[in-house]
Amino acid sequence: xxxxxxxxxxxxxxxxxxxxxxxxxxxxxxxxxxxxxxxxxxxxxxxxxxxxxxxxxxxxxxxxxxxxxxxxxxxxxxxxxxxxxxxxxxxxxxxxxxxxxxxxxxxxxxxxxxxxxxxxxxxxxxxxxxxxxxxxxxxxxxxxxxxxxxxxxxxxxxxxxxxxxxxxxxxxxxxxxxxxxxxxxxxxxxxxxxxxxxxxxxxxxxxxxxxxxxxxxxxxxxxxxxxxxxxxxxxxxxxxxxxxxxxxxxxxxxxxxxxxxxxxxxxxxxxxxxxxxxxxxxxxxxxxxxxxxxxxxxxxxxxxxxxxx
Numbered sequence: 001x002x003x004x005x006x007x008x009x010x011x012x013x014x015x016x017x018x019x020x021x022x023x024x025x026x027x028x029x030x031x032x033x034x035x036x037x038x039x040x041x042x043x044x045x046x047x048x049x050x051x052x053x054x055x056x057x058x059x060x061x062x063x064x065x066x067x068x069x070x071x072x073x074x075x076x077x078x079x080x081x082x083x084x085x086x087x088x089x090x091x092x093x094x095x096x097x098x099x100x101x102x103x104x105x106x107x108x109x110x111x112x113x114x115x116x117x118x119x120x121x122x123x124x125x126x127x128x129x130x131x132x133x134x135x136x137x138x139x140x141x142x143x144x145x146x147x148x149x150x151x152x153x154x155x156x157x158x159x160x161x162x163x164x165x166x167x168x169x170x171x172x173x174x175x176x177x178x179x180x181x182x183x184x185x186x187x188x189x190x191x192x193x194x195x196x197x198x199x200x201x202x203x204x205x206x207x208x209x210x211x212x213x214x215x216x217x218x219x220x221x222x223x224x225x226x227x228x229x230x231x232x233x234x235x236x237x238x239x240x241x242x243x244x245x246x247x248x249x250x251x252x253x254x255x256x257x258x259x260x261x262x263x264x265x266x267x268x269x270x271x272x273x274x275x276x277x278x279x280x281x282x283x284x285x286x287x288x289x290x291x292x293x294x295x296x297x298x299x300x301x302x303x304x305x306x307x308x309x
Contacts, residue, residue, distance in 0.1 A: 008090045013044060016053075016088045017247060050087045051098045052162055055107060057086035058151060059159055068111060068148040071099065073141050099149060107155035112138050113148055170304045172199040172296075173224040175245040177233055185261070188285040190228055193292030198306025199225060221249050226300050228292070231268045231277070232261040257295055259288075 045053065058069050061079070071079055076092065083095045102108040116135035133139070141147040151159075172194045176182060186203070194201040202224070204217050221227060229246040246256045260268060262279040278295060280288035296303075 009044065012088045012090050015085045016045065016251075017244070019053075019085055019251065045088045047098075047101070050089070050094075051101050051105075051107075052158075054083060054087040054095070054098050055102060055151070055155060055159060057082060058108075058149065059156075062151065065156075066150060068150045070146040070148050071095070072146050099147075102155070103149075105154075105158075106152055107158050108149045109152050111148055111150055114138060169223055169225040170198070170200050171220070171224045172201050173221050173227045173245070173249070174201050174203045174230075175227055175242045176203070176230040177242070178203070178205045179234060181234070182230075182232065184285060185230075185232070185280065185282065185288070189280060189288035190230065190259070190292065193289040194228065194296065195305070196289065196293040197296035197300070198303025199296065199300075200303075200305060201228070217245060218248065221245060221254065222252065224249075224254060225303070226255040226257060226296070228257045228259060230259045230261075232259075232264050233267070255300055257292070257299070259292065 061069050061082075069079060071083065074092075076084075080092065080095065083089070084092075087095060087098050089095050089098070099108065103110065114135065114137065118139045119135070174186070174190060174194075176186065176190070191201050202220055204220060227246060227249040229242050229249075231242055246258075249256050258275045258277040260277045260279055262281050265277060265279050278288065278291050280291075
């Protein structure tokens, strides 16, 4: 797909992908033709997911507990641009709706901004609309030009909950190249390594379902404790889906374990190479299994299905 011809909804989903890549640690994500196609097929975030994304962003922006973020009543500034990107929004009214949604859920609140504070900061000099207000009155956002928000204790509790919601899962999502040449690597290396660590591997091509494949991938990643992403590819080049799924998992704070066949590691995307990959050889799959199992146990912890030795 030509990006210039993409509609606003697709561009919003592509922006979500870019946000996820930045959270993954990729400073300059490369948008390829396959990335745009995947953004087109990707399901839009649900309203509560968009609100959660906005709340996550606000947490990152607040230097201390109890501090506030200001959003303009009209127009766009850097804060509003970031809010649009993080919440997969197209219009300012969508961000306003999501902020009000979070306030109604008592995850955000609007602390009082008094007329006295406004005047003390040099605002409203000579404004006739202030004459009818007392210094102790709350200043209407229309006069201030912005609305302040702060995260409530319930908001911080909610953030903690959504960041750890997959911790109890025994499932590991496997993102990889589904080529017959990868059969032994999966069966003897990845599958056995995950099982040995006490988790249940799931490959989307081996799961029965009635949904769109993209919807099912997203759903299974959300259900998973972690993702194993193998970046091995053939002569046709990098597997865009693997990069996409790894980025999506990182966007949800779901750990990703990177693996790649040794002779391909130098050909994968340079942004991903910065991560510590487990490299493997086709004739040393037992070593691959053990390295993967050890990495899972060390970084994720033993799973609930781990057998006592």
